[in-house]
Amino acid sequence: MKKDIILSGVGGQGILSIATVIGRAVLDAGLRIKQAEVHGMSQRGGDVQSNLRISSDEVRSDLIPQGAADIVISLEPMEALRYLKWLAADGWIVTNTVPFKNIDNYPTDDAVARELAARPHVVRIDAEAIAREAASPRSANMALLGAAAPFLELPVEKLEQGIRDIFARKGEQVVEQNLAAFRAGYAHAKKQIG
Numbered sequence: 001m002k003k004d005i006i007l008s009g010v011g012g013q014g015i016l017s018i019a020t021v022i023g024r025a026v027l028d029a030g031l032r033i034k035q036a037e038v039h040g041m042s043q044r045g046g047d048v049q050s051n052l053r054i055s056s057d058e059v060r061s062d063l064i065p066q067g068a069a070d071i072v073i074s075l076e077p078m079e080a081l082r083y084l085k086w087l088a089a090d091g092w093i094v095t096n097t098v099p100f101k102n103i104d105n106y107p108t109d110d111a112v113a114r115e116l117a118a119r120p121h122v123v124r125i126d127a128e129a130i131a132r133e134a135a136s137p138r139s140a141n142m143a144l145l146g147a148a149a150p151f152l153e154l155p156v157e158k159l160e161q162g163i164r165d166i167f168a169r170k171g172e173q174v175v176e177q178n179l180a181a182f183r184a185g186y187a188h189a190k191k192q193i194g
Contacts, residue, residue, distance in 0.1 A: 006086055017166065029154055
């Protein structure tokens with residue numbers, strides 16, 4: 001098994017929580033992982049990007065070469081477009097549809113949507129709305145992780161255990177809210193891909 005994943009978004013959206021959940025699931029599944037991050041976390045709204053390289057064999061580099069990513073998971077649609085040159089020809093984009101307009105020259109919503117629609121393998125969800133429907137408005141990142149789960153080749157129960165592990169210190173209610181958002185995102189993605 002080998003999976004190269006780029007996580008992207010802006011500071012404060014929960015990219016690093018997604019990386020942590022995936023990392024726990026990977027280790028729990030007995031696989032290997034390397035991770036590299038480039039982020040503006042200290043500045044809410046700065047771009048955040050993480051490379052996750054997962055394999056059953058040794059992983060030598062933590063950086064994904066251009067054209068090799070199996071999945072780009074993005075909490076912000078324009079950030080998904082930023083990493084297209086890293087995406088493999090048969091790779092998937094899993095993105096939130098809600099923009100975080102933190103720059104003056106942010107493209108129009110229609111322009112971003114057209115660019116994403118031109119790609120052969122895209123799952124687009126309104127992660128915020130899905131999280132709200134699941135009674136967990138602050139769990140959009142877990143809804144997006146749920147939407148990406150069908151492409152990760154990791155057991156769903158391992159991802160759910162990762163959610164339990166990282167949110168346990170916040171109490172059972174927070175754990176259950178994040179699990180509900182994850183499951184709702186998963187269901188939306190399964191509907192989109194058939």
